[in-house]
Structure formats: structure tokens, C-alpha cells
Amino acid sequence: MNRKVAFTAMDQGTREDYELVAAHDAKNAAGLADRVLVWLRSMDGDSPYRISRLDHALQTATRAERDGADDQTVACALLHDIGEVISPRNHSQAAAAVLAPYVSEKNHWIVRHHGLFQGYYYLHHYGGDRNARERYRDHEHYEACVEFCARWDQASFDPAYKTHPLEHFELLVRELFAREPRPFL
Ligand SMILES: [Fe+2]
Numbered sequence: 001m002n003r004k005v006a007f008t009a010m011d012q013g014t015r016e017d018y019e020l021v022a023a024h025d026a027k028n029a030a031g032l033a034d035r036v037l038v039w040l041r042s043m044d045g046d047s048p049y050r051i052s053r054l055d056h057a058l059q060t061a062t063r064a065e066r067d068g069a070d071d072q073t074v075a076c077a078l079l080h081d082i083g084e085v086i087s088p089r090n091h092s093q094a095a096a097a098v099l100a101p102y103v104s105e106k107n108h109w110i111v112r113h114h115g116l117f118q119g120y121y122y123l124h125h126y127g128g129d130r131n132a133r134e135r136y137r138d139h140e141h142y143e144a145c146v147e148f149c150a151r152w153d154q155a156s157f158d159p160a161y162k163t164h165p166l167e168h169f170e171l172l173v174r175e176l177f178a179r180e181p182r183p184f185l
């Protein structure tokens with residue numbers, strides 16, 4: 001049987017207790033890449049688009065890679081929509097939260113805001129403001145997020161595009177989550 005902490009309320013914990021908790025947390029974190037890959041595979045279902053959500057993710061990453069993006073940026077392109085699995089109503093923020101400890105502040109910002117920036121391509125069809133992203137016009141990562149959407153995200157719904165399979169990116173995902181995490185934001 002697994003060892004257990006002695007306490008029943010956190011304020012009673014000892015250093016030994018919390019070392020046990022930390023060891024468990026580290027093991028849990030080590031399984032994150034596997035879980036994220038499961039999430040990605042779960043996006044291989046029905047979709048109103050001409051390709052699955054998984055294929056959209058793969059195509060976005062493939063385009064980023066072919067444009068010469070660095071590994072971390074390609075990984076973010078692959079994972080930018082994983083928030084849809086656990087938080088469909090704010091998928092950008094959810095994906096950004098998962099990635100935050102492992103990516104640059106710039107990549108985090110792009111993933112967090114990509115949904116709003118993507119709105120440029122369709123919000124007017126719902127009576128919304130396609131230029132809502134303009135409120136970030138002066139932000140240092142505004143142009144990078146516009147580019148992310150224009151070149152990779154909004155363009156990646158094409159069944160004819162030669163897209164790499166998930167296996168091609170698996171190591172990239174594992175390397176990303178094996179990085180020493182940044183402290184809480
Ligand atoms: Fe998205």
C-alpha cells in the first residue's frame with residue numbers, strides 16, 4: 001500500500017508529509033505529456049470542418065514547422081486548441097494555462113489570445129466584432145499573434161494539405177513537458 005501523510009488537515013502537515021506529497025506531484029507531472037497526447041487523440045472525432053480537430057492541430061503545427069518556427073513554437077501550434085477538451089467555452093485560456101509553466105511568455109500570450117484573434121475571420125458572421133482584437137494593437141505580441149492566426153491557425157482546415165502525423169510531433173511534446181517548469185505566473 002502507498003504511504004500516506006499523517007495529517008487530516010493541511011495545517012498539521014510536517015516536512016516529511018510534504019516531501020511525500022511533492023514526490024507524488026512530480027510523478028503526476030511526469031505523466032502530463034501522455035495525458036496531453038490522449039487529449040489530442042480524442043480530438044480525432046466528428047467535426048463540422050472538412051478535417052477533424054486533431055488534423056487541424058497537426059496541420060497548424062506542420063505549417064509552423066515548414067515556416068521554420070522553433071520547436072517550442074511548433075509544439076504550441078500543435079497544442080493551441082487542447083483546451084477544447086476540458087474547457088470548450090474558454091479553450092484558449094485553458095490551453096495557455098496548461099502550457100504556461102513550459103513555454104515563453106510570448107508563446108503563452110499567443111496561445112491565450114489566439115481565440116480572440118481568430119475571431120477576425122468569422123465573428124462578423126455571428127453579428128460580432130471581428131476587430132475585437134484591436135484592443136491589443138499596442139501589445140508587444142500583437143503582430144506575432146496576428147501572424148500565428150493568419151499563417152497557421154486559420155489556414156489549417158484543408159484536407160488536401162500534406163500534414164505530418166501525430167507521431168512526428170510526439171517527441172516535441174515530450175520534450176516540452178520535460179522542461180524545468182517556470183514558477184507560477
Ligand atoms: Fe482555437
Ligand SMILES: [Fe+2]
Pocket residue numbers: 056060080081153
Ligand atoms: Fe485552431
